[in-house]
Amino acid sequence: MAKYDSTLSDCFTALGDPTRRRILERLARGEASVSELAAPHDMSLPSFMGHLTRLEAAGLITTRKQGRSRLCALAPEAFAPATDWLATQRSLWEGRLDRLDSYVTTLMKDRSS
Amino acid sequence: MAKYDSTLSDCFTALGDPTRRRILERLARGEASVSELAAPHDMSLPSFMGHLTRLEAAGLITTRKQGRSRLCALAPEAFAPATDWLATQRSLWEGRLDRLDSYVTTLMKDRSS
DNA sequence: ATCATACTTAGCCATGCGCCTAAGTATTGG
DNA sequence: CCAATACTTAGGCGCATGGCTAAGTATGAT
Numbered sequence: 512m513a514k515y516d517s518t519l520s521d522c523f524t525a526l527g528d529p530t531r532r533r534i535l536e537r538l539a540r541g542e543a544s545v546s547e548l549a550a551p552h553d554m555s556l557p558s559f560m561g562h563l564t565r566l567e568a569a570g571l572i573t574t575r576k577q578g579r580s581r582l583c584a585l586a587p588e589a590f591a592p593a594t595d596w597l598a599t600q601r602s603l604w605e606g607r608l609d610r611l612d613s614y615v616t617t618l619m620k621d622r623s624s
Numbered sequence: 625m626a627k628y629d630s631t632l633s634d635c636f637t638a639l640g641d642p643t644r645r646r647i648l649e650r651l652a653r654g655e656a657s658v659s660e661l662a663a664p665h666d667m668s669l670p671s672f673m674g675h676l677t678r679l680e681a682a683g684l685i686t687t688r689k690q691g692r693s694r695l696c697a698l699a700p701e702a703f704a705p706a707t708d709w710l711a712t713q714r715s716l717w718e719g720r721l722d723r724l725d726s727y728v729t730t731l732m733k734d735r736s737s
Numbered sequence: 738a739t740c741a742t743a744c745t746t747a748g749c750c751a752t753g754c755g756c757c758t759a760a761g762t763a764t765t766g767g
Numbered sequence: 768c769c770a771a772t773a774c775t776t777a778g779g780c781g782c783a784t785g786g787c788t789a790a791g792t793a794t795g796a797t
Binding site: 643667 | 754755756757758763764765
Binding site: 657658659669670673689691692693694 | 773774775776777
């Protein structure tokens with residue numbers, strides 16, 4: 512794994528925007544066109560497209576052109592790096608807790624002997 | 625849950641920077657002072673402090689002043705919103721897959737009858 | 738052929754981010 | 768008391784982000 516993981520950075524920063532999270536939440540329920548996705552967002556279309564572009568650049572969605580519409584779909588496997596990083600981080604933390612715990616246990620045993 | 629969840633946004637955008645992720649990885653192994661944390665990062669101290677400030681603002685770390693040092697510690701519970709959002713998103717997606725699956729199963733049953 | 742729809746491109750603006758240097762404050766060791 | 772250490776504050780620079788309007792292109796409907 513690279514020290515500077517741009518995939519991970521792009522993924523997390525893409526998730527850092529509420530508009531983009533709402534788009535992903537919507538797409539979890541299935542494919543949709545740009546205008547369907549944009550409808551509930553009080554925002555100009557070009558601005559909205561910017562968010563889609565960033566999601567696609569981060570690999571979190573895929574898009575394809577069908578007629579004059581562009582259909583967007585979730586790329587759920589793209590969440591794995593983020594999920595994995597958080598899981599690793601958590602196990603590191605819990606591992607540290609465990610060692611602390613066993614250390615305290617050792618101390619207590621020593622004291623009681 | 626708020627529609628515009630700034631906690632979640634702050635958390636994800638904080639995780640979007642490789643320097644900040646490395647700080648968190650280091651802190652998973654235990655408390656450290658600012659200069660200990662900064663040592664492996666080829667960066668001016670004010671710049672580095674900016675990252676710590678953002679991590680603290682996002683609630684991912686806590687800091688306290690001890691003498692002329694500032695000690696930093698991980699706030700592991702602060703990862704929960706991010707982890708939860710990802711888990712929810714995943715279950716939404718998998719739920720959709722399940723429904724698709726049972727739909728296909730239904731179709732196949734219909735066809736075989 | 739014409740018109741409406743659905744993006745798409747171009748360009749502008751304000752704010753924030755990530756980096757820097759220089760200078761200040763607060764503690765501690767001698 | 769004095770100097771060194773460990774931040775901290777102030778201010779500046781360039782670029783990216785997130786928003787806009789206006790105008791263009793491609794496709795579908797009449």
